[in-house]
Amino acid sequence: LYRNNESSRAWYSHSHYQLPSGLKRTVRLVSPRGAYCYAHESSCIHKHKPASAMLTMPVVMARLVLAVSTIVAAVSLLVPRAAGYPWPFCGASSSFEANSTYQSNLNLLAATLPKNVSASPTLYATAVAGAVPEQVWAMGLCRGDTNASICLSCLTQAFQDLPNDCSYDKDATIYYDPCILHYSDVHTLAADDTGPAMDTYVVSNNNNVTSDPARFMRLLAALMNATVEYAANNSTRRFATGEADFDQEFPKVYTLAQCVPEQTPAQCAKCLAGIVASDLGGFEDNIGGRVLGVNCSYRYETAPFFNGPALVRLASPGSGAPAPATQPPVGTPATTAGAGKGKYRVFAVVLAVVLPTLAALNLVFCFCLWRRRPPVAQPKQSFSMYSAETEDTETVDSMLIDVSTLRAATGDFDERNKLGEGGFGAVYKGVLPVGEEIAVKRLSRSSTQGVKELKNELSLVAKLRHKNLVRLIGVCLEQQERLLVYEFVPNRSLDLILFDSEDENHKLLNWEQRFNIITGIARGLQYLHEDSQLKVVHRDLKASNILLDANMNPKISDFGLARIFERDQTQAVTSRVVGTYGYMAPEYLMRGNYSVKSDAFSFGVMVLEIVTGRKNSDSSNPHNSGDLLTTVWEHWEAGTVTELVDPRMGGSFAKGDVLRCINVGLLCVQGDPAARPVMSTVVMMLGTDTVTLQAPSKPGFFARKSDTTISTDVSLSA
Missing domain, CATH: 3.30.200.20 (Phosphorylase Kinase; domain 1)
Incomplete structure (x- = not known):
């Protein structure tokens, strides 16, 4: 299957087959024309052939003949799949039925995840819909140089294409040039997984460098590892691009590396170093190639393919000089090839880059002073x-x-x-x-x-x-x-603006800003509870711990009381309750039980405070005859809940959004922790008006003092 790609000016050729036993294999096709060949790799990167074991051309041809023979012999048992761009991967673990709960949950994610990813500064987001065993976990990631509109279009298209390409497979992934979409019935990006995750795709342009291939590969190795270093350690988005001068045949070499943004620098470096060491040698003298994985990926070309200036620039080593001496990445052995065309050492860290100007040197010097370690004579600070x-x-x-x-x-x-x-x-x-x-x-x-x-x-x-x-x-x-x-967050904390007695401060928070604050807090909690490498219960969520940046975007702060949970842990018990009255869930205050559902209770209180502009149990407010939860519930039952909306907004608000927020808030403060929604469900409910929300039950606990922070021992016998 051939198709022209204008950006790389090369023809594409794809081949994929599956043996009768279900064991997937890989073939690198050497096309008679300039072609890109794609290969489906196994899920374990240590199974990839190292550069030192690269096949010679006769062996490659012999194995190709054997592969073709195998396909012909198995043709009566197989339905060959011709894989074209984009590249889908369909898991074989389990499947779902049409019009099932799993498909409904997948449709919910399709309506919200593309918007969440494109709105994120990292162009990355995850989401969960439904409950086990029909729960769907999904992640979307767009390339770091992609704009929000392209990102949104790509992931929207991905949700349309992938269910068709992988019909009724619960576990599926699709790779496009601008984005990646993956969904599964299990959370597949585990905290200790620093490999590319699941399956990787290797795509190579079989046009070759002819002028000085050995020097080209040395330069590529140095540039690729400099790009990896920048993506892992200098970018909060875990993304970097690189550029280096080569020769007259190919004036420049371009590289790109990217990890899932939630990875730590060490995890990102390990993931990228693994696929560079395993796969870069397979490109031999090819003028372009890429390795696509869910956790991390990289690409190189001799023609520009990314947007904006390169973040890393290297000068080409002289044609007669060796590449700079470098060391392999920590935890990754250096891969060395023997003599022969296209064989080389994979360099993992570039130790020296010549800075072009004295001003740049001064900036780096100041940065180093800022980040330097304390003197040896001083203890390393407890x-x-x-x-x-x-x-x-x-x-x-x-x-x-x-x-x-x-x-x-x-x-x-x-x-x-x-x-x-x-x-x-x-x-x-x-x-x-x-x-x-x-x-x-x-x-x-x-x-x-x-x-x-x-x-x-x-x-x-x-x-x-x-x-x-x-x-x-x-x-x-x-x-x-x-x-x-x-x-530094310039707009102080939410409580100072929301509950300030001066009208001027209240006017800062119109309904659009309040709704943005509510959804932002929900996304932050979803990340803590479900999507980060750690599962974290905050335990002290309150308006004073929500900071607002220059654009009134919320940021959760103060993690001094937070606790880490195991991924499958549902709750924990403490004999010492710490927190703030008015925000603590009843099961936590009375029995010391805390979980993501106790955080949900605190979130629900904040939602009702943001909508009404009132503190929970604010005795200083003459309009508040009881605690806020009781007041909201009584008006909800009477159908007059919009009367509680903060009057300082002057009636300028979307009634449907207000009712939805109050409904969500009341669901979160229900007395039964099991009845409270998880944060991914909250984000989904706030993000679409096509889902009918459940009717809440009466809040099961009412606190009397919202401003008092407590620390007390409780009996665990209750």
Whole structure:
């Protein structure tokens, strides 16, 4: 099957077959014309042939003859599948029936996930619909240089194509040039999976470099590994592009590398290094190629194929000089080929890049001063109080900022720069040497409880990345200081704006902004509960822990009380209840039971507060005769709930959206934890008006003081 691709000016050829036993195999086709060949690889990257074991041309031809013979012999048993661009992969684990609950859940995701991905700054999102065994988990990822409209169109098309390509398969993936879509009946991107995940596709352009192929491969290896290094360690989106000069035949080489944004730098580097080491040698002297995986992928060409300027640029080594000496990535052995055309060493880290100007040198120097480690003479800042796990230590170590930098940034913690004060210490505004505004949380030296909370917050937030979570920039643990450095969020916390008595502040929050805050908090919680590498229960969700950026986008903060759950863990029990009255679920306050459903209760309280502009149990409000949950429920029963909408909006709101939000809020504060929806369902309910919502039951618990933070022992016998 041939088809012209204008961007690479090459013809495509695809071949795929399946043996009668169901065992998938791979064939690299050497087309008589310039062609791209695609190969379906196994799910385990260690099964790929290393570069040192690349086949010679006679062996390739012999195996091709054997492969063709196998297909001919099996033709009566098989229905061969011709795979064309885009590239689908259909899992064989299980299937679903037409018009089943699974298909309905898949349709719900098709209506919401493309919008969520295209609206995300990382162009990545996941979602879950339904309950086991008919639950559907899906992820969408668009290429980092793709704009939102193309991303939306690509994933919308993917949801149309994939069910047809993989009819009734519960597990399926499809790769396009701008996007990837994957759905399954299980959460397939496990936290400890740093490989490409499931199946990978290898696509190669069989036009070859003829002028100096050995130098081309050395340059490609150096550029690819520099691109991998940038994607893993210098991009929060885990995306990078590269460019290098070559020769007159092919003036430039272009590269691209990308990981799932939720991966840590170490996970991304390991994933990309694995497929580079396993597959780059297979391209030999080809002028283009790509390896596509769900967790990570890369591509190279001799013609431009990405948008915008390259993020990494390398100069070509001289034709008579060897490539720069580099070391293989940590955890990945160097792959070395013997003598012969197209065989080379895979370089994994580029240690030196010549910077073009003195200004760039100065910027790098300032950056290094900011991120340098503390002197050896000083203890590495009480690392003994942290877990000894290697990954945690590496994460902390990579984020260290020296205390002198933070003293200078905050005016030596000047009182005029104080933003506020919490139970563990104060928060200061500062400006780093590079001009970035920051918020510095300073642990009080007299606070023993604060040490535990800071340790917990550091170990959690360093591993979490989402646009609706406050971003951790760094940490300082020297000179008896314990400091966390966050992005500066200019619009303060939600409670200060929502409940401020001045009309001017209330006018800042129109209905569109309030609805955006509600959906943003829900997406942040969905990430914590279901989509991140850790399953996290926050335990202290309240309006004062929701920060608002310059565009009034919400960011969940303060993870000092948060706890990590196992992926299949449903609840935990504590003998010491900590949190804030008015936001705590009844099962947590009375019995110490907490779970994602107790977070859902806190979220439901905030939804009702945002819609009404009232605190739960606000005795200072003359219009509030009882706690907010009781008041909303009574009006819901009477059909007059829109009377509770914050009057400061002047009646300018969408009634349908208001009713939907109140319905969702009441569902979340139901007395039975099992009846409360999970956050992925909440996001789905808020994102579409085509789904009929359940009628809520009466809230089972009413708190009396919303402003009081408590810490108390409870009896577990109840």
